[in-house]
Amino acid sequence: MAKTIITGQTLRFAADPFHAPPEEAVLHERQGAVVLQGDRILAVGPAERLLAEHPDATRVDHGAALILPGFVDAHVHYPQTAIIASWGKRLIDWLNGYTFPEEMRFGDPAYAAEIARRYLDLVLANGTTTVCSYCTIHPESVDAFLAEAQARGLRAYAGKTCMDRNAPKGLRDTPQSAHDDSAALLARWHGVDRLSYVITPRFSPTSSPEQLEALGALWAAHPDCLMQTHLSEQTEECAWVAELFPDARDYLDTYERFGLVGPGAVFGHAIHLGQRERDRLKEADASLVHCPTSNSFIGSGLFDMAGLMAEGQRIGLATDTGGGSSFSMLRTMAAAYEVGQLRGTALHPAQLIWLATLGSARALRADHLIGDLAPGMEADLVVLDLASTEAIAQRAARAETVWELLFPTIMMGDDRAIREVWSGGRRLPRPYTR
Ligand code: GUN
Numbered sequence: 001m002a003k004t005i006i007t008g009q010t011l012r013f014a015a016d017p018f019h020a021p022p023e024e025a026v027l028h029e030r031q032g033a034v035v036l037q038g039d040r041i042l043a044v045g046p047a048e049r050l051l052a053e054h055p056d057a058t059r060v061d062h063g064a065a066l067i068l069p070g071f072v073d074a075h076v077h078y079p080q081t082a083i084i085a086s087w088g089k090r091l092i093d094w095l096n097g098y099t100f101p102e103e104m105r106f107g108d109p110a111y112a113a114e115i116a117r118r119y120l121d122l123v124l125a126n127g128t129t130t131v132c133s134y135c136t137i138h139p140e141s142v143d144a145f146l147a148e149a150q151a152r153g154l155r156a157y158a159g160k161t162c163m164d165r166n167a168p169k170g171l172r173d174t175p176q177s178a179h180d181d182s183a184a185l186l187a188r189w190h191g192v193d194r195l196s197y198v199i200t201p202r203f204s205p206t207s208s209p210e211q212l213e214a215l216g217a218l219w220a221a222h223p224d225c226l227m228q229t230h231l232s233e234q235t236e237e238c239a240w241v242a243e244l245f246p247d248a249r250d251y252l253d254t255y256e257r258f259g260l261v262g263p264g265a266v267f268g269h270a271i272h273l274g275q276r277e278r279d280r281l282k283e284a285d286a287s288l289v290h291c292p293t294s295n296s297f298i299g300s301g302l303f304d305m306a307g308l309m310a311e312g313q314r315i316g317l318a319t320d321t322g323g324g325s326s327f328s329m330l331r332t333m334a335a336a337y338e339v340g341q342l343r344g345t346a347l348h349p350a351q352l353i354w355l356a357t358l359g360s361a362r363a364l365r366a367d368h369l370i371g372d373l374a375p376g377m378e379a380d381l382v383v384l385d386l387a388s389t390e391a392i393a394q395r396a397a398r399a400e401t402v403w404e405l406l407f408p409t410i411m412m413g414d415d416r417a418i419r420e421v422w423s424g425g426r427r428l429p430r431p432y433t434r
Pocket residue numbers: 077091095099202203230233294298320323324
């Protein structure tokens with residue numbers, strides 16, 4: 001099988017930089033190489049050695065650009081693409097005022113396909129090769145998204161967003177139809193090519209206890225699927241959940257009592273957590289997803305990265321498009337850094353890059369497949385230009401370490417820093433957007 005050798009600077013992980021010194025956890029090669037064969041990574045190491053070992057490989061040289069695993073965005077809403085950056089509301093008003101009217105349109109397969117295409121063009125232009133998306137209540141919205149991801153050969157995760165109360169007519173299903181539609185989509189998509197179905201109750205305010213129970217039963221029947229939902233995002237939301245579930249011990253318990261807490265549960269936001277919830281999340285080995293641009297944009301709060309990591313929680317990073325204000329994981333890393341600073345912890349660039357790649361892959365339980373440059377992994381790569389604008393280039397010129405070289409791109413970079421994207425061993429055509 002034909003081989004390709006991509007040369008440039010490389011970063012890969014020897015350990016988790018939250019639990020090992022960052023400089024030791026991440027291996028940097030100034031003149032490195034990644035050898036691809038078929039859809040996989042065959043070898044990673046110094047360019048000189050790998051060029052000698054693979055003389056038959058076609059070379060793609062990126063000079064001083066940085067080759068990384070493709071970014072993994074662990075929580076997005078692709079149907080919110082066209083309403084991103086909508087002004088001035090708190091979560092519940094934002095859902096009612098902007099999100100629900102837009103999501104109404106996704107019963108139309110042509111509109112769903114148009115937005116799925118637009119969304120994937122935008123994220124690929126930003127170097128993101130895998131996303132885990134909420135769709136809408138319409139099965140058509142899942143078909144449109146996964147068909148588009150499949151046509152592009154992407155690894156992708158998605159589920160029908162279930163809601164049977166506190167949502168407008170036209171955006172409500174029932175416990176039975178949520179179960180049956182989700183089961184049918186799961187049968188159609190889960191494990192096909194690089195696609196995975198995700199059981200997706202939106203959040204406990206919009207699912208009755210009967211619906212949560214039905215989805216808990218579906219998950220019990222398909223434990224290899226992920227289950228995604230929202231948890232403790234905004235204080236008003238938490239108060240509403242306490243009113244809706246007066247018997248629940250806390251917000252997490254509204255899921256736990258229906259079998260929706262366990263390995264493979266992926267909870268977005270998770271800001272306002274009590275100690276019982278933190279202990280239970282850790283014990284269950286569930287995943288938490290930090291959505292920093294969204295948490296600032298909607299005014300939700302400051303995620304406790306340092307405290308939750310110290311407890312050993314499984315944590316990923318996400319844009320939460322379109323509650324989040326960006327499609328870019330570079331911008332999202334910058335926001336995570338800023339939130340860390342506001343909480344008194346400066347996240348190291350190695351930790352930010354890990355969160356956006358292997359950390360998010362681990363949150364999606366796919367860290368054996370994606371998120372690192374390692375032999376046997378799927379060949380999803382992003383190549384970053386570390387001097388993509390005047391502002392970044394003049395700062396990078398002063399860099400004495402790879403971290404000083406990379407950090408200006410994390411803080412100030414955008415899609416102009418994305419030099420090339422590879423998915424499943426294929427170089428994606430430029431331009432990604434139409
Ligand atoms: N909680 C329930 N639904 C949503 C959503 O679409 N976006 C955000 N940010 N939070 C939610």
